[in-house]
Amino acid sequence: MIRITLLTALTTVTLMVASAATASAGELFQFPDGFLWGTATAAHQTEGDNKNSDWWEWEKQPGNIANGDRSGGASDHYRRYAEDLKLARQMGHNAYRFSIEWARIEPEEGRFDEAQINHYRSVLESCHENGLTPMVTLFHFTLPQWLSDQGGWSSKNIVARFERFARFAGERLGDKVDLWCTLNEPVVYLGAAHAVGLFPPGQKGMGRAANVMARMAKGHVAAFRALREADTVDIDGDGKATLIGVAKHLRVFQPARRNNPLDHVAARFSAFSFNRAFMIAITGGKLLLNVPGLPHLNERIHAGEPTLDYVGVNYYSRDLVKFNVKTPGLVDRLVPEGAPVTDMGWEIYPEGFYRVLMETWKSYKLPIIVTENGMADARDLQRPGFLQSHLEAMARAMRDGVPVKGYLHWSLLDNFEWLEGFAPRFGLLKIDYRTQSRKKTGTARLYSSIIGSNSIEIGSTDEE
Numbered sequence: 001m002i003r004i005t006l007l008t009a010l011t012t013v014t015l016m017v018a019s020a021a022t023a024s025a026g027e028l029f030q031f032p033d034g035f036l037w038g039t040a041t042a043a044h045q046t047e048g049d050n051k052n053s054d055w056w057e058w059e060k061q062p063g064n065i066a067n068g069d070r071s072g073g074a075s076d077h078y079r080r081y082a083e084d085l086k087l088a089r090q091m092g093h094n095a096y097r098f099s100i101e102w103a104r105i106e107p108e109e110g111r112f113d114e115a116q117i118n119h120y121r122s123v124l125e126s127c128h129e130n131g132l133t134p135m136v137t138l139f140h141f142t143l144p145q146w147l148s149d150q151g152g153w154s155s156k157n158i159v160a161r162f163e164r165f166a167r168f169a170g171e172r173l174g175d176k177v178d179l180w181c182t183l184n185e186p187v188v189y190l191g192a193a194h195a196v197g198l199f200p201p202g203q204k205g206m207g208r209a210a211n212v213m214a215r216m217a218k219g220h221v222a223a224f225r226a227l228r229e230a231d232t233v234d235i236d237g238d239g240k241a242t243l244i245g246v247a248k249h250l251r252v253f254q255p256a257r258r259n260n261p262l263d264h265v266a267a268r269f270s271a272f273s274f275n276r277a278f279m280i281a282i283t284g285g286k287l288l289l290n291v292p293g294l295p296h297l298n299e300r301i302h303a304g305e306p307t308l309d310y311v312g313v314n315y316y317s318r319d320l321v322k323f324n325v326k327t328p329g330l331v332d333r334l335v336p337e338g339a340p341v342t343d344m345g346w347e348i349y350p351e352g353f354y355r356v357l358m359e360t361w362k363s364y365k366l367p368i369i370v371t372e373n374g375m376a377d378a379r380d381l382q383r384p385g386f387l388q389s390h391l392e393a394m395a396r397a398m399r400d401g402v403p404v405k406g407y408l409h410w411s412l413l414d415n416f417e418w419l420e421g422f423a424p425r426f427g428l429l430k431i432d433y434r435t436q437s438r439k440k441t442g443t444a445r446l447y448s449s450i451i452g453s454n455s456i457e458i459g460s461t462d463e464e
């Protein structure tokens, strides 16, 4: 059982859930030409030696990371990126999402490191040499230590600092990037870093976390504008120099007990606060939070101009939500009895992927890129089935009208999984951390064959 705070308990708006669709057995779905097929990674999880970041310090404190793991050399991707991107090409991929590390690029306040930005230029060149369309993430959970010391995303300065960083990235990398992702999983991050204190800067408290949501929404908008202005080079000739989005973690929330009205309410609150509030803020321009016991927020985020070109969907699982009688404001999140789970205990629930894609399209009417989807499976036993069933779910959503433009599997290679350290294995490439050698998994081969045919057979579904 996982207990999470209901920062999640944020308003009374009801929403979702798209009804499960059924497909006839054996239908062949053809993906569109130019569909983006690839993987996603994050700098801190893969590069190694990220010494100026707030996670580097955080990992040193006993109890913060499982087994006392520290990211250390991680997957050595900082040095081996060329080899890794070549492997991605050999596997047939045509896209790669990665993050640039703010802590490397601006190691001290206002000092931008030329060598580091040139490093990322080289990574981008390597993407292009290998036929991989790059997607660059600006913020993927790590901050420079100096900024974290100021309170990170809770600090008043953060929006201006993030805007400056985004502008610098746009100016210096824009001739090699069209596809940008400002923030990775803002709501996961603000919950972990500012509500329950499990990520640096380790702040606890619901009130502050609600304000951080407003800051992150404003940060996205500021970065969006800065990238639009700074990056004017259209490298793929589609008439657009930038396509800018966020990677939003989206889950299915359902009441744990069908006949319990409080569970229904808790599931709706969770879905609104986790899936929707931030997205409504950046698309509609207003962050509205109105929950008893929390500060009332009615904050203007922008004046109504477009601030999102695509929605990045990170999909992993669903939660059965149980109202917590002892501590209202907290909910218990459960996995259904007997359900298949990953090495991290997350339920494997491909039908939820279909639902999330349908709901996202209906809500925002924007193109979608799947920016993460994957599972921890050290022995790579369940992952082939996971990949197949999730791609089928995605294909069904596309057949039913959802404009999905690409799928980026998490992850290219095994890496440092935040609080869980190195034990979870998410990679298509399995790493032997003693030698840093990479080995293709069975899932990697299955993925290559699906990419090769650019099609998938949609099996029958027997979901409720």
Ligand code: FCB
Residues within 6 Å of the ligand: 042, 045, 184, 185, 188, 249, 314, 372, 410, 417, 418, 426
């Ligand atoms: C997502 C994160 C990513 C990775 C996967 C497993 O929530 O964005 O960095 O940790 O989960």
